[in-house]
Amino acid sequence: MTNRRRPNQRLRSLLSEADWTQEALARAVNALGSEIGSELHYDRTAVAHWLSGTQPRRPVPELVAEALSRRVDRTITPESAGFSATAPEPRGADPVSAITSLSRSDADAPRRVRLQQRPYRLADAKVPPRPATLSSWYGRAGPAAPSPRALALHDAVRFFASSIDAHGGRNGRSALAAYLADDVGPLLRARARHPDRPELLRTASRLSFLLARMYEDGQLHGLAQHCYTHAHRLAAEAGDRADWGLVLRAMGAQARRLGHIGPGLRLAEAAAEAVRTASPPRRAYVQAELAVVRARSGDRRGALAALSAAEYASDRSGGHRTAHRPQGAHGANADANGSGSGSAEPGPEKGTGKGTGTEARTGTGTGTGIEAEGPVVVRRRIDPASGPAANSAAPGPDPLPDPPGPSRPSGPPTRPDPPEPHTPRQQRRTPGTTCGPAPGGALRAPSVPPPRTASRAEGGAVPEPTADGAQTGGGPFDVYSPAALSFQVSLTLEALGDLSGALSALGRSRAERQPADVRGHALTQARMGRLLLRCGRLDDACVAWHGFLDGYLRLRSGEAEQAIQGMRRALTPYRSRGAVVDLLARALPGGPDEPPPPPPSSPAGH
Structure with a gap:
């Protein structure tokens, strides 16, 4: 650190405006450090140094400015926070x-x-x-x-x-x-x-x-x-x-x-x-994300409407699904769509609203394709009025579950709404929060259907790179697979409280993924392990996490590293169980299944 001659009154004034203690600012800076891949451990004594005039090294001034900007809801620069001027970012006029x-x-x-x-x-x-x-240019014909x-x-x-x-x-x-x-x-x-x-x-x-x-x-x-x-x-x-x-x-x-x-x-x-008015794969890709974020914001009906739109667009693009019939309110085959984990964007839905078909499709987040496709699926209608409200809280680690035990429904079922006219093919099921048997069959031997030709659907592109693109002749932006959609469905269903549906969707997502999609399959397994543990199924969760570790060794992925850290935290209360001992031994830092860490970024001092 280099010392300044005078106290930093600008920072002190901003702390007062933000109504923050020194400890609160330190926590906010540490949290922002994780967004740039840096593990920071500042406390109130570090903030006291900054207030006394100490100049921290990069990227701390930028992180402090961003933390204060979010708190006071206006743009704060490092200079306005009393730190030295920073070099401008490289920019271009075009x-x-x-x-x-x-x-x-x-x-x-x-x-x-x-x-x-x-x-x-x-x-x-x-x-x-x-x-x-x-x-x-939109809609204009390009060259032949x-x-x-x-x-x-x-x-x-x-x-x-x-x-x-x-x-x-x-x-x-x-x-x-x-x-x-x-x-x-x-x-x-x-x-x-x-x-x-x-x-x-x-x-x-x-x-x-x-x-x-x-x-x-x-x-x-x-x-x-x-x-x-x-x-x-x-x-x-x-x-x-x-x-x-x-x-x-x-x-x-x-x-x-x-x-x-x-x-x-x-x-x-x-x-x-x-x-x-774009091609069906593009609309399905966008509507699937809209469903997830609406569910996270508490808009159950909007989330289900977006899921219905995504499924309809996927049907028009030639997407197929795995045949699936519900087996009771909380059965293993209760329909839920969601897939993938990590950067993949699962969409588990619980109590879904009217007019949306929740169909298991697996998929990942933008930029990576974790997709698999299978035979036709039977879609069902879900009552939006039943089930817990959507979780609108910011994402964070799930609370550690109680030791494994029988799960119970969260509340009595309510009378379903009448079917919507725009989804006449859907069957109805009573939503629930309990977890049924292992979704998609046995966890240890997931069946992966052979790849089939994916439809390019009006020549439109989707933003999700997929393994299918190279096999079918279409580019990675030309298809949106059922696997990708199922992942989004799983995310939606989980946000709406339907863990059984979310697990079913993840099971389909996992089974549909192509062998080349190592990242998508591994992250789907990691997410499935987390949900299974929330349902009290410790042994099944360990099986899923072993599947995650099988792919983890082959990856250089920050999201996979986050998944393994979350697994270790979630299993801490069960570390004396035999299945957990074996799993954690594989996942130990520096163990046989641990890939080399990424190059560390420049340390940020006070």
Whole structure:
């Protein structure tokens, strides 16, 4: 630390305005550190040093400014908080220059550290103005066939999307940044007036999207947010309304995962409007996220309506589901849609509202495809009036369950509402909170159906890279698999309190995933273990977590690391049980199944 000559009165005034103690500010800074992949342990004595005039090293001034900005609901800069001026971020006047500058900074080691310390800025998690260029190009026919240069970029999209699925977001990230800086940027500048420029811009937007997804999976949320901004600007420059909306959907999902439900909802709603007349896979992808964030905000009927819209769009795109019949109110086969874990975005629903079909489909969050497809499924109607209210709290670790024991329904069932006319094929079941038998069959031997050809659905793209893309000839943005949708359903159902439905959806998601989707399968297993433990099924949870560890060794993924840390915390009360002893032995830091840790970021001192 370097000492200042005078006390920091600006910081003291801001603390008073925020009505925060020194300890409260320290906790907020530590929490923000986790959003950029840094483990910080500041306390009130560190804040006292800052108030006395001590200048902390980066990224602490930026984290303090962001913490105070969120608290007082106005923008606070490090300078206005009494810290030294910070160097401005690399920016460009146009989106091509901006993404090129960011990518080159990532390729340079000293600049990379500074770049990765960028905090996630809540003020930037807002719906950008709708560019005027969208109306001029949206729906306009493109060239008969992509140019050779555009085809090369499409091949790169497939390659890096598959890399995320197979190896995690930390693998190949610097290679994608170098490709954007050294190949894509110069190509776009050289073909500023060429007829294929819109297609090149669209593909550059997708590559930027994938880079943002890699940053997010590496727990570099501030940098991911910055990259998403460049991605939607490139899509706007290309005049592609649907791709612009897909990026907004990813930004909203990131905000939701960080606990910012309000901004996540606004971004998801704007994305839904942007893709309103787009191809079915795009609409399904956006509506699935809208269902999750509405459930998290307490809007049960809105969540179920969005799920119904996602399922209808998926049906139109040729999606198929696994045949499934409910077995009683709390049976193993109670329909619930949700899939994936970690960055995948599961959508477990409990008491779902009228007019929505909850169908098991598995899928992951934006940028990675954890998808599997199976035969046709029977959809059911769920009563929105029954079941507990949706959980609108910010995401956080689940409370440790009581030792395993029989589970009980949370309350008496209520009379279901009459079926909605727009979902006549759905069957009705009584929602419940209890957990039935292992979803999707035996945990130890999940069946994975053979891959089938996925429909490109009107040639539309979805923003979720999938293993199916390489197999079917369509790119990773061209399909939205049932596996991906099931993951979102699981998230929705869990937020609405339907753990049985969420588990059923996760079981289908797991069974449908392709072998190449190591990350999606592992994160789905980790999420299933957590839900099974909440249901008091310790042995089944351990089986699911063993499945997670099987894939964990092959991944370089921050979300997978978070999953294993959550597993260790959840199993602490049961650490003397035989099944848990064996599981924790596999998961010990430095143990045989522990992958090497990522390179540490620059330490932040006082």
